[in-house]
Amino acid sequence: MSRSLKFALTGLALAALAGAGATIVGAPDVAPAQERAAAPVKKLGIGREATTQEIAGWDIDIRPDGHGLPPGKGTVKQGEDIYMTQCAACHGEFGESAGRWPIVSGGSGSLATHDPVKSVGSYWPYASTLMDYIRRSMPFGNAQSLSNDELYAVTAYVLYLNDIIRDESFELSAQTFKSVRLPNEPNFYDDDRETAEKAFWRKEPCMSNCLPGRAAVTGRARVLDVTPEPGKGPKVE
Amino acid sequence: MTQHDDGPRPLPSRRALLRAGLAGGAVALGGPALAQLGKTNPANLPPNVADWSKMLGDGVAVRTYGKPAKFESHIGRRDVSWLTASPQSSVSFTPLHEIDGPITPNGLCFERHHAGIAELNPTDYRLMLHGLVDKPLMFTLDDIKRMPRVNRAYFCECAANSGMEWRGAQLNGCQYTHGMVHCVMYTGVPLKVLLQEAGVKPNARWLLLEGGDASAMTRSLPLQKALDDALVAYRMNGEMLYPENGYPVRMVIPGWEANMWVKWLRRIEVGDQPWHTREETSKYTDLLENGRARRFTYVMDAKSVITSPSPQAPVNHKSGFTVLSGVAWSGRGKIARVDVSLDGGRNWRTARLDGPVWDKAIARFYYEFDWNGGELLLQSRAVDETGYVQPTKDELRKVRGVNSIYHNNGIQTWLLHRNGEVENVEVS
Numbered sequence: 237m238s239r240s241l242k243f244a245l246t247g248l249a250l251a252a253l254a255g256a257g258a259t260i261v262g263a264p265d266v267a268p269a270q271e272r273a274a275a276p277v278k279k280l281g282i283g284r285e286a287t288t289q290e291i292a293g294w295d296i297d298i299r300p301d302g303h304g305l306p307p308g309k310g311t312v313k314q315g316e317d318i319y320m321t322q323c324a325a326c327h328g329e330f331g332e333s334a335g336r337w338p339i340v341s342g343g344s345g346s347l348a349t350h351d352p353v354k355s356v357g358s359y360w361p362y363a364s365t366l367m368d369y370i371r372r373s374m375p376f377g378n379a380q381s382l383s384n385d386e387l388y389a390v391t392a393y394v395l396y397l398n399d400i401i402r403d404e405s406f407e408l409s410a411q412t413f414k415s416v417r418l419p420n421e422p423n424f425y426d427d428d429r430e431t432a433e434k435a436f437w438r439k440e441p442c443m444s445n446c447l448p449g450r451a452a453v454t455g456r457a458r459v460l461d462v463t464p465e466p467g468k469g470p471k472v473e
Numbered sequence: 474m475t476q477h478d479d480g481p482r483p484l485p486s487r488r489a490l491l492r493a494g495l496a497g498g499a500v501a502l503g504g505p506a507l508a509q510l511g512k513t514n515p516a517n518l519p520p521n522v523a524d525w526s527k528m529l530g531d532g533v534a535v536r537t538y539g540k541p542a543k544f545e546s547h548i549g550r551r552d553v554s555w556l557t558a559s560p561q562s563s564v565s566f567t568p569l570h571e572i573d574g575p576i577t578p579n580g581l582c583f584e585r586h587h588a589g590i591a592e593l594n595p596t597d598y599r600l601m602l603h604g605l606v607d608k609p610l611m612f613t614l615d616d617i618k619r620m621p622r623v624n625r626a627y628f629c630e631c632a633a634n635s636g637m638e639w640r641g642a643q644l645n646g647c648q649y650t651h652g653m654v655h656c657v658m659y660t661g662v663p664l665k666v667l668l669q670e671a672g673v674k675p676n677a678r679w680l681l682l683e684g685g686d687a688s689a690m691t692r693s694l695p696l697q698k699a700l701d702d703a704l705v706a707y708r709m710n711g712e713m714l715y716p717e718n719g720y721p722v723r724m725v726i727p728g729w730e731a732n733m734w735v736k737w738l739r740r741i742e743v744g745d746q747p748w749h750t751r752e753e754t755s756k757y758t759d760l761l762e763n764g765r766a767r768r769f770t771y772v773m774d775a776k777s778v779i780t781s782p783s784p785q786a787p788v789n790h791k792s793g794f795t796v797l798s799g800v801a802w803s804g805r806g807k808i809a810r811v812d813v814s815l816d817g818g819r820n821w822r823t824a825r826l827d828g829p830v831w832d833k834a835i836a837r838f839y840y841e842f843d844w845n846g847g848e849l850l851l852q853s854r855a856v857d858e859t860g861y862v863q864p865t866k867d868e869l870r871k872v873r874g875v876n877s878i879y880h881n882n883g884i885q886t887w888l889l890h891r892n893g894e895v896e897n898v899e900v901s
Contacts, residue, residue: 279670282616286601286609294601294740297681297691299748326558336558348764352876354755359766362749369751372689376562379588379687424758427770433872436774438862441812441854443821447901451817451850453888457642457897463649463784464553 296380298368302413305367309409310389312401318382318390319397322375331355331397341397347420357398361421363413367391550581551648556637561589562688564631566652569778569800570786575828575835576626577655579710584717585631585653587688591737595721600667600705604681604743607672614721617707620662625704625727626834628802630654630773632730632757635881639870642897645784650885650897651776654802656835659725661706664699667741677743681750682724685739692733693747694726698771702727705738728804728833729771730879732757762874773804775863776882777811777838777855788893792846799824800835803857808836810856815842817850817886817900818865824853849889850900866899 298304320329328334331341343353352359356366371387373379382390392408395401400418401408408416457463517523541548550565557563567583584590595614603609634653637643644650673696680699684690694703704725707714714720719736726733732752747753747769759767779799782788788795801808807830812821824838838853855863866883873880888898 280620280666281670282619283602283610283612283667283670286603286611290611291601291603291609294683295603295742296689297683297742297748297750299744299746301746303744338558347760347766348762350876352760352764354760356755359755359760361754365749365751365754368691368748369755372691373588373687373751376559376588377687379689423765424754424768425765427767427772429767429770429772429774436862436864436868437860439860441821441856441862443812445819446821447817447819449901451819451900453850453898454901455641455899456888457645457784462553462555462643463645464551 296368296371298364298371300362300364302364302410305364305410305413306384306387307410308384308388309407310385310387310392311407312389312392312396312404314385315389315391315393315396318386319393322378322382323390323394326376331394340394344399344419347423355398356394357400357418359420360418361424363391363395363400363416363418366394370394548581550584550652553637553644553649562587564653566648567655568785569647569652569654569780570783572780573798573837575656575800575831575837576710577657577835579657579712579715579718582629582655582657582709582715582718583631583653585731586686586717587690588686590717591684591686592716593685593721593737598721600722600738601740602667602671602743603740605674605677605745606668606743607674610667610671612667614707617662617705617722620666622660622662623704624658624660625702625725626656626658626829626831627725627727628654628656628773628833628835629725629731629734630776630802630804632732632770632773632879635776635883635885636878638866638883639875639878639881642899645897647778647780647783647885648785651778653731654800654835656800656802657709658711659704659706660708660711661704661725664703664705664724664741667705668699668743671743673743676745679744679747681740681742681744681748682733682735682738683740683742684719684735685737690732690735690752691748691750692735692752693750694724694733696743698726698729726771728773728806730757730773733771757879759873759877759879761877767877770880771804773802774880774882775801775803775805775808775855775857775861777801777853777863778885779813779851779853779887782851782889782893782895783887784895784897787895788844788889790844790893792844795842795844797824797840797842797851799838799853801838801853801855802833802835803855803859803861804833805861806858807832808855809858809860811836811838812854812856813838813840814852814854815849818852818884821854846891848891850898851887851889851895852884854884 326334326337327340331339333339339355341355341357343355343358346353346358370391388408392401392406395416400416548568548571552563552565565584567577567581598614600612631653635650638650678696680694680696682692682694705722706725707722709718714723722738723736724734724738753768759770777799779797781798797813801811811824813824814821824840826836826838828837830836863882863884869883886898886900888896
């Protein structure tokens with residue numbers, strides 16, 4: 237990201253847009269033709285205004301601060317019915333997964349072990365993510381079919397399966413949403429590879445006798461042979 | 474993405490050791506047309522004159538849309554069926570060992586879908602741009618095609634590429650270990666052109682990109698990247714995008730993990746903070762040894778792999794002149810150089826980059842040498858223009874542990890056997 241950081245974030249309106257690569261009026265045009273960005277300084281006048289109704293139909297995202305929460309409400313109890321009929325076949329009655337589908341519960345305390353289980357309760361930082369994701373993607377194969385009330389209810393139920401909500405009569409709504417916090421939120425931090433892994437930037441990569449002795453084979457894919465057979469997979473005409 | 478972390482999953486029964494026939498290179502062929510491949514027919518060889526030298530072939534326009542020779546029909550994307558529960562939420566891999574040069578043919582670009590391939594009618598395509606803008610806008614495909622456009626080749630790599638190899642060598646073939654990458658020449662509109670049309674409010678910091686498929690894939694994109702080099706693309710290698718690559722419009726986020734390159738793009742919302750969607754919390758965060766996790770790890774670190782020789786591309790001669798070939802790429806810029814080791818990382822020589830070396834694109838490298846017919850431990854090491862040197866797998870494990878699934882760019886080792894077979898191994 238370091239390179240793009242050079243584009244200052246201040247004054248992001250048109251001036252900056254034009255500055256971030258477009259021809260600057262008055263400046264000598266020295267950039268090679270290929271490098272010149274295609275961004276014009278003037279508006280093109282292409283596209284029409286989107287209506288409020290159109291936006292309302294597609295704008296389904298929900299943020300941790302509650303931005304985007306729809307009107308509606310639902311209790312854990314109501315969510316149980318929805319979950320059992322529309323989710324449990326894949327995700328299991330308790331969120332433990334039926335077969336090879338993703339789990340949606342469990343794994344608490346496992347993240348620092350060699351068998352980490354990442355679920356809503358053990359790993360996810362925000363409850364808004366759960367509601368946003370169910371709203372856009374679930375049930376798998378019948379996406380965007382839940383009503384707002386069903387969405388609140390089934391979200392509450394998945395949170396209940398994760399011991400985040402403990403009271404069956406809890407009613408999730410835009411008002412009560414902010415009281416729900418997930419325990420793993422503090423354990424996420426922004427990408428720091430460029431400092432934490434600074435050692436990977438090396439002036440002179442070693443070219444000879446870089447490691448002691450002769451290389452010995454310490455592991456082989458053949459031992460656990462999970463490579464697909466040739467010819468398997470989608471047929472290509 | 475192709476997480477192997479979502480629940481218990483039976484491993485397939487152990488397959489017999491690599492078949493001897495694989496060394497012949499002709500095992501995977503199917504169909505009667507190919508029965509003769511690998512066997513020479515003396516009737517076609519001099520002094521005889523082959524049929525094709527005497528008879529007329531198909532005329533023009535019989536093949537209105539060309540495809541590879543029938544003798545190449547074994548080449549294709551492959552999946553690893555035990556990886557995921559459903560083929561609609563799964564991945565297929567680019568056959569890196571079957572292609573050369575820097576560009577991936579459109580039909581061979583790896584696929585990753587979360588709800589299958591959306592089949593959009595281009596006349597019903599709409600792109601909505603709203604949020605912290607002066608004027609929310611709606612674009613048709615024709616609108617987008619009317620805008621000023623650019624042509625740029627970029628690699629696109631899934632953050633989970635090589636994700637199955639964190640704990641050790643698992644899969645025999647660069648298609649499976651490294652095949653979640655492709656590199657094509659995109660034609661598209663810089664995202665900043667669209668943003669300029671709508672007018673971005675001063676407090677804008679982030680964008681939400683949303684797909685129109687049944688997963689409605691969403692990722693938050695920092696505005697500064699949007700203003701830098703992100704493209705709203707509709708062509709790949711000159712052709713309209715293929716359905717599996719997001720037809721008719723997808724995002725191109727150069728150098729950053731492929732999950733952000735939202736396909737079937739339907740909506741861009743401008744906001745002042747990230748959304749923390751499922752794909753940037755539950756997935757695409759890198760769990761470290763201590764149980765904490767890095768988020769927003771967008772950039773793909775420099776990486777390389779030898780595509781030939783490799784397990785699916787064994788050596789068919791006993792010794793002598795040999796061309797080693799591979800690919801390298803970096804999310805931070807251009808590939809500066811690639812080094813090759815034949816002895817498991819003790820000694821290195823610099824390979825030859827050949828063909829264009831573009832910013833954030835695949836670069837092709839070759840190393841020509843005289844093979845003495847003995848066992849070799851082949852490795853390649855990419856260095857990019859920022860001075861980043863591709864680390865060994867052990868160096869990477871030391872700082873990241875083995876739980877992170879994503880961003881495994883460690884140096885790959887292939888063991889070349891005396892009989893020409895090649896095996897995925899790890900070395901001390």
